[in-house]
Amino acid sequence: MRKSIAAAALGALLLTGCAGAPLTTREKGTLLGGAVGAGGGALVGSTVGAPGAGAAIGGVLGAGTGYVIGNQLQNQQYRHRYYDDY
Secondary structure (H helix, E strand, C coil): CHHHHHHHHHHHHHHHHCCCCCCCHHHHHHHHHHHHHHHHHHHHHHHCCCHHHHHHHHHHHHHHHHHHHHHHHHHHHHHHHHHHCC
């Protein structure tokens, strides 16, 4: 029962995430950071017997780091466009 609910929620999340405009640099950074963090966290967590907890913690930390980097890159793009117009 739990697996089918989780699968349905994941499917809905994926479909919702695909709707709308293309991803911004900030959103790409957040997604990439979360994926890399979750993978790294799962590897580290598996060495201590808790890959799920490691993936969750790594995913959150990776998404936060990816957001910060993506936000910085997007702000540079906006500044570059703004100052090139003048």
